[in-house]
Amino acid sequence: GLGLTHKKDENFGEWYSEVVVSGEMIEYYDISGCYILRPWAMSIWEIMQAFFDSEIKKMNIKNCYFPLFVSPAVLQKEKDHIEGFAPEVAWVTKSGESDLEVPIAIRPTSETVMYPYYSKWIRGHRDLPLRLNQWCNVVRWEFSHPTPFIRSREFLWQEGHTAFATKEEADQEVLDILELYRRIYEEFLAVPVTKGKKSELEKFAGGLYTTTVEAFIPNTGRGIQGATSHCLGQNFAKMFEINFENDKGEKGMVWQNSWAYTTRTIGVMIMTHGDDKGLVLPPKVAAIQVVVIPVPFKDADTQGILDACSATVKTLNESGFRAEADLRDNYSPGWKYSNWEMKGVPLRIEIGPRDLANKQVRAVRRDNGAKIDIPMDNLVEEVKNLLDNIQQNLFDVAKQKKDACIQVVKTWEEFVEALGQKKLILAPWCDEEEVEKDVKTRTKGEMGAAKTLCSPFVQPELPEGTLCFASGKPAKKWTYWGRSY
Ligand SMILES: O=C(C[C@H]1NCCC[C@H]1O)Cn1cnc2c(c1=O)CCCC2
Numbered sequence: 001g002l003g004l005t006h007k008k009d010e011n012f013g014e015w016y017s018e019v020v021v022s023g024e025m026i027e028y029y030d031i032s033g034c035y036i037l038r039p040w041a042m043s044i045w046e047i048m049q050a051f052f053d054s055e056i057k058k059m060n061i062k063n064c065y066f067p068l069f070v071s072p073a074v075l076q077k078e079k080d081h082i083e084g085f086a087p088e089v090a091w092v093t094k095s096g097e098s099d100l101e102v103p104i105a106i107r108p109t110s111e112t113v114m115y116p117y118y119s120k121w122i123r124g125h126r127d128l129p130l131r132l133n134q135w136c137n138v139v140r141w142e143f144s145h146p147t148p149f150i151r152s153r154e155f156l157w158q159e160g161h162t163a164f165a166t167k168e169e170a171d172q173e174v175l176d177i178l179e180l181y182r183r184i185y186e187e188f189l190a191v192p193v194t195k196g197k198k199s200e201l202e203k204f205a206g207g208l209y210t211t212t213v214e215a216f217i218p219n220t221g222r223g224i225q226g227a228t229s230h231c232l233g234q235n236f237a238k239m240f241e242i243n244f245e246n247d248k249g250e251k252g253m254v255w256q257n258s259w260a261y262t263t264r265t266i267g268v269m270i271m272t273h274g275d276d277k278g279l280v281l282p283p284k285v286a287a288i289q290v291v292v293i294p295v296p297f298k299d300a301d302t303q304g305i306l307d308a309c310s311a312t313v314k315t316l317n318e319s320g321f322r323a324e325a326d327l328r329d330n331y332s333p334g335w336k337y338s339n340w341e342m343k344g345v346p347l348r349i350e351i352g353p354r355d356l357a358n359k360q361v362r363a364v365r366r367d368n369g370a371k372i373d374i375p376m377d378n379l380v381e382e383v384k385n386l387l388d389n390i391q392q393n394l395f396d397v398a399k400q401k402k403d404a405c406i407q408v409v410k411t412w413e414e415f416v417e418a419l420g421q422k423k424l425i426l427a428p429w430c431d432e433e434e435v436e437k438d439v440k441t442r443t444k445g446e447m448g449a450a451k452t453l454c455s456p457f458v459q460p461e462l463p464e465g466t467l468c469f470a471s472g473k474p475a476k477k478w479t480y481w482g483r484s485y
């Protein structure tokens with residue numbers, strides 16, 4: 001196409017909807033809230049999956065696959081787990097022309113699918129720890145406005161479900177997994193996240209506590225939950241009678257965790273790095289890290305240029321990069337530059353007659369547009385340095401932008417002002433649920449209410465006598481607040 005019609009800083013929502021399509025990640029689908037994930041998006045999912053899957057296998061976590069369908073009886077089993085979510089559950093009520101005797105739910109998550117079998121499989125302490133993960137889709141028939149990757153009625157995720165003999169083991173795994181989620185965001189997607197704990201009101205109702213990696217979108221001033229790692233305590237063990245005989249012959253209930261990240265990760269990355277020319281992909285997750293484009297000149301040695309492009313790609317791929325040449329003769333170099341910029345390829349290499357003559361290539365960075373002439377003899381080393389630098393630069397820029405949005409507040413007036421300025425608010429809080437609910441009520445509006453995002457593990461100093469910004473009661477902890485997705 002001829003570029004984007006909406007600017008990121010002028011109309012973020014329209015910009016996002018357009019860039020995911022123009023960048024060939026998404027195709028809209030005729031069922032609301034459902035999207036087609038095209039190869040350009042799927043390849044990012046696969047690169048992250050390869051990393052996460054290899055890491056959990058090092059932890060001796062095994063992959064499995066449970067059915068998509070949930071029987072109603074078992075779904076209702078854990079009341080406060082399901083209540084409040086029920087409208088989101090999609091049901092199969094017919095097969096062909098005939099109604100099913102009993103409607104069957106499509107999994108919105110798999111606790112209730114898996115845990116009856118955990119109960120069956122776990123007898124003695126030798127059956128522990130039981131640590132399973134599955135890569136699958138889930139369906140949640142949400143009604144708040146759908147957004148590609150960010151909020152869809154079907155999405156891909158991994159869900160880990162683990163059971164331990166002791167709380168200590170569970171607590172440690174919660175943090176081990178959360179660190180993997182931080183790495184996915186910060187090392188692969190170049191997106192800064194904050195590790196923290198969800199409030200009692202915001203945590204997974206069926207669990208004991210929820211830890212999270214929180215991201216932030218400066219353009220909308222909204223926080224977004226990046227991934228979650230929950231300790232379920234013994235709540236589900238009680239419900240599903242998942243108990244075991246310990247080495248002293250005593251009966252005890254297991255301690256469980258569940259953890260997930262989803263295709264939402266891709267949307268957060270797009271929102272963070274994209275610009276008015278299109279997607280900007282961090283090299284670590286780019287299916288094509290380097291695109292090589294011939295710039296033929298009327299009487300120049302065209303075949304020599306094409307051969308140099310192919311040789312450049314071959315050298316780079318043999319060195320472990322993901323490079324591709326765009327040798328299509330029905331598009332101009334200029335058109336190709338725009339096309340690959342729209343798709344967010346981190347590095348472009350141009351080879352024209354002058355480059356050929358000087359035994360060099362012209363590299364152009366997607367993140368800052370810088371042009372660098374590279375001697376062909378230094379190609380691999382220079383490209384490696386450039387891609388590493390692009391990866392780091394994307395993170396640093398995003399970190400600086402996020403940090404610039406953080407506003408420390410001490411009073412309600414400061415809070416309301418900061419909210420109006422699309423800030424990520426850090427405030428001292430008395431940690432009382434009633435106060436949190438009150439803040440939601442007092443900030444209700446068409447932009448959505450403010451809520452707690454997390455209480456960061458890294459707590460700034462809280463001087464004695466500091467008061468809660470909302471209640472005036474003694475503050476217990478610093479907490480991030482804001483509107484969210
Ligand atoms: O899914 C979880 C908790 C947990 N599920 C497994 C992976 C980690 C974590 O997301 C919370 N949750 C969210 N959404 C829904 C449900 C639900 O339990 C239950 C049914 C309707 C929608």
Ligand SMILES: [Mg+2]
Pocket residue numbers: 118119120121122123241242243244
């Ligand atoms: Mg048992």
